[in-house]
Amino acid sequence: MNARKHQPRSSRGDAWDILGSRRRRVVLAVVSETDGAVERAQLARRVAALEEGTRAVEVNHDVERATEIRLHHVDLPRLAAADLVHYDPDLGIVENDELPLEGEEWLEMPVVEALRTWNGYR
Structure with a gap:
């Protein structure tokens, strides 16, 4: 069983609030296209470029x-x-956490439907 499905909603954060930020969706787009970890500075440069x-x-x-x-x-x-990501603030490293969408899909609005499925809602 996926432990994420058993966490209280408040510990996962409000999906609407989290994904209401275009910058966070841009971060997810960049991270989802990255194999392995990405350094925070490199991520910032790529996010700023997309913005x-x-x-x-x-x-x-x-x-x-x-x-x-x-x-x-x-x-x-x-x-x-x-x-949605693994973040080590001390090392400045961000990693993908098996995201339900990839790349620019995060910038489109089927995001909400994908999150419902990912969180176990049908």
């Missing part, structure tokens, strides 16, 4: 740093609490 519609190498350092700070303090802890 700005540019290439990762073109992201301004200040924008990348601001994105990384918000990821560390706000977005990654929320996603980890909902069991």
